Amino acid sequence: MTTVTTPSNRAMPTTRGMNFFEADPNLERALRVYAGPEDAERALPHLREVGRCAGDELDELAALADANPPVLRTHDRFGRRVDEILYHPAFVEMQRLGFSRFGFAAMSHREGMLGWPGRVPHVVKFALSYVFVQAEFGLFCPISMTDSAARVLRMFGSPELQARYVPRLTSTDFGELMQSAQLLTERTGGSDVGASECVARLVDGEWRIWGEKWFCSNAGADVHLALARPEGAPAGTKGLGMFLVPRLLPDGSRNRYVIRRLKEKLGSRSMPTGEYEFEGATGYVVGKIDRGFAQMAEMINVSRLSNGMRAAALMRRSLLEAAVHARGRAAFGRALFDLPLVREQLFEMVLDSEAALAIVLFAAQALDRADAGSEHDELVVRITTPLIKYANCRRARWTAGMAMNIRGGNGYIEEWVNARLLRDAHLGSIWEGAENVVALDVARAALRNGAHEALFRELETRLDGATDDLARREAAAVREEMLRVRRQFERLLQASEDEREAKMAAMCDRLAAAVCATLLTAEGDREAGAGQGYGKLLAAREYRRRYLERQDPLEADTGALRWLGALVDGAPVPATALG
Numbered sequence: 001m002t003t004v005t006t007p008s009n010r011a012m013p014t015t016r017g018m019n020f021f022e023a024d025p026n027l028e029r030a031l032r033v034y035a036g037p038e039d040a041e042r043a044l045p046h047l048r049e050v051g052r053c054a055g056d057e058l059d060e061l062a063a064l065a066d067a068n069p070p071v072l073r074t075h076d077r078f079g080r081r082v083d084e085i086l087y088h089p090a091f092v093e094m095q096r097l098g099f100s101r102f103g104f105a106a107m108s109h110r111e112g113m114l115g116w117p118g119r120v121p122h123v124v125k126f127a128l129s130y131v132f133v134q135a136e137f138g139l140f141c142p143i144s145m146t147d148s149a150a151r152v153l154r155m156f157g158s159p160e161l162q163a164r165y166v167p168r169l170t171s172t173d174f175g176e177l178m179q180s181a182q183l184l185t186e187r188t189g190g191s192d193v194g195a196s197e198c199v200a201r202l203v204d205g206e207w208r209i210w211g212e213k214w215f216c217s218n219a220g221a222d223v224h225l226a227l228a229r230p231e232g233a234p235a236g237t238k239g240l241g242m243f244l245v246p247r248l249l250p251d252g253s254r255n256r257y258v259i260r261r262l263k264e265k266l267g268s269r270s271m272p273t274g275e276y277e278f279e280g281a282t283g284y285v286v287g288k289i290d291r292g293f294a295q296m297a298e299m300i301n302v303s304r305l306s307n308g309m310r311a312a313a314l315m316r317r318s319l320l321e322a323a324v325h326a327r328g329r330a331a332f333g334r335a336l337f338d339l340p341l342v343r344e345q346l347f348e349m350v351l352d353s354e355a356a357l358a359i360v361l362f363a364a365q366a367l368d369r370a371d372a373g374s375e376h377d378e379l380v381v382r383i384t385t386p387l388i389k390y391a392n393c394r395r396a397r398w399t400a401g402m403a404m405n406i407r408g409g410n411g412y413i414e415e416w417v418n419a420r421l422l423r424d425a426h427l428g429s430i431w432e433g434a435e436n437v438v439a440l441d442v443a444r445a446a447l448r449n450g451a452h453e454a455l456f457r458e459l460e461t462r463l464d465g466a467t468d469d470l471a472r473r474e475a476a477a478v479r480e481e482m483l484r485v486r487r488q489f490e491r492l493l494q495a496s497e498d499e500r501e502a503k504m505a506a507m508c509d510r511l512a513a514a515v516c517a518t519l520l521t522a523e524g525d526r527e528a529g530a531g532q533g534y535g536k537l538l539a540a541r542e543y544r545r546r547y548l549e550r551q552d553p554l555e556a557d558t559g560a561l562r563w564l565g566a567l568v569d570g571a572p573v574p575a576t577a578l579g
Contacts, residue, residue, distance in 0.1 A: 074259070
């Protein structure tokens with residue numbers, strides 16, 4: 001991407017046809033930090049291919065699917081109940097791309113995917129997904145739930161359930177593929193899953209389920225992981241069991257439930273969300289029947305991490321749209337990109353985007369290590385996942401809104417992507433737990449498991465590893481602020497429950513800023529050591545000042561804005577930029 005100095009006043013710049021990976025030099029550099037050079041190098045051709053598809057074919061399909069949402073066909077022409085979801089051909093083609101061509105739901109389960117030795121690491125999978133989602137947000141809900149359902153079955157399912165369902169949940173053959181959904185929310189409790197009223201009864205040695213579920217994304221899925229309370233089980237989440245509820249029974253007949261309707265949603269229109277009513281549906285117990293909610297938490301956590309990744313992708317696409325537009329349009333005799341206030345807005349979007357990607361790849365790296373047996377990283381994942389869900393999804397709304405503002409009137413028109421980005425950004429903050437729920441989950445991870453101690457140890461290690469002189473200086477400044485955040489966090493943990501809960505959202509803002517400032521500093525140290533300049537360290541410093549130290553914007557030094565073009569393009573920034 002090169003700076004346009006004399007754009008046409010009539011130009012309407014578009015990102016259609018760009019390679020979204022090649023337009024984002026920050027991704028490759030960040031991936032080398034979290035995946036390591038060998039895995040990052042192996043991922044490059046696949047990232048380029050996903051980037052080419054996302055910027056062209058997928059982007060066009062996504063616009064069509066958003067404008068033509070799925071429809072529920074409840075009965076066939078003979079009056080028989082079928083509950084069939086009818087998709088626009090564009091969404092079907094997107095499913096083929098996501099599940100079959102790129103195999104996102106299979107990467108963590110099947111060896112040899114993408115020619116990988118063994119299974120594709122989570123950190124690489126999330127990097128590839130991040131590029132894909134920049135074009136299509138909604139499809140990744142079914143992909144994530146299918147991926148995480150296979151994970152849950154492999155962890156807790158009986159050998160019989162694993163043999164019957166895991167091969168098809170992880171298939172890249174579109175004709176053999178089974179997709180999954182999860183069923184938690186009911187009208188009675190909303191986010192209070194423990195108030196669930198769905199009941200499971202043993203009938204002739206088989207578990208049958210009665211009741212309703214108010215939200216089911218990927219409605220019409222082949223299998224559903226659902227929570228229900230066995231008769232006689234205690235109230236609350238401890239009394240819930242997890243059941244696999246298939247759409248079709250082994251004899252090919254329909255299971256006993258109906259899809260009452262599809263929801264009309266603000267965003268994620270391409271993907272169906274419906275209401276379910278169980279009428280004695282057959283369900284198969286997954287794992288221990290008195291550990292259903294704890295087991296479902298594994299699925300929720302992976303889905304939340306995916307949700308945070310999708311928010312980061314929306315932020316990156318928003319930045320790309322805004323930068324391309326600003327470089328291609330003129331106002332008052334100057335390119336928009338050269339106007340001081342636009343530069344300030346774009347600069348903040350760069351900081352948000354790079355911080356969001358950093359914390360996602362950091363968590364994915366920890367998930368890889370946790371799966372390999374690291375108890376330390378298991379704790380890091382436990383607290384970082386809700387933190388990402390809170391912080392990335394919250395900030396994505398601002399970033400998408402600013403990109404719309406920079407594009408102006410066209411940004412509000414459905415023929416351009418901005419309206420869809422903004423709608424989808426609002427969804428991320430609600431699905432898999434609204435902001436207030438996930439903020440309290442950060443506190444629970446600390447109170448129940450001491451997970452914050454593992455997280456702060458990890459951050460200290462990354463700061464201690466700085467080798468460049470300027471990086472060490474920045475690391476010292478971040479460490480001082482991080483210690484202040486840690487003291488605040490630990491005091492809040494000891495406060496009364498009411499005070500703790502009332503202030504936890506604000507605390508999550510501070511904690512997320514400390515994590516991201518640390519990660520950007522560590523990335524900047526690596527880039528400086530690799531001879532790639534000081535752009536990331538400059539971003540780390542400005543991020544610290546704005547989000548960690550909460551510097552008064554009216555007292556801020558605007559000198560960093562002169563390096564905006566270099567940060568957007570990944571061009572070298574000299575050490576003198578840091579003073």
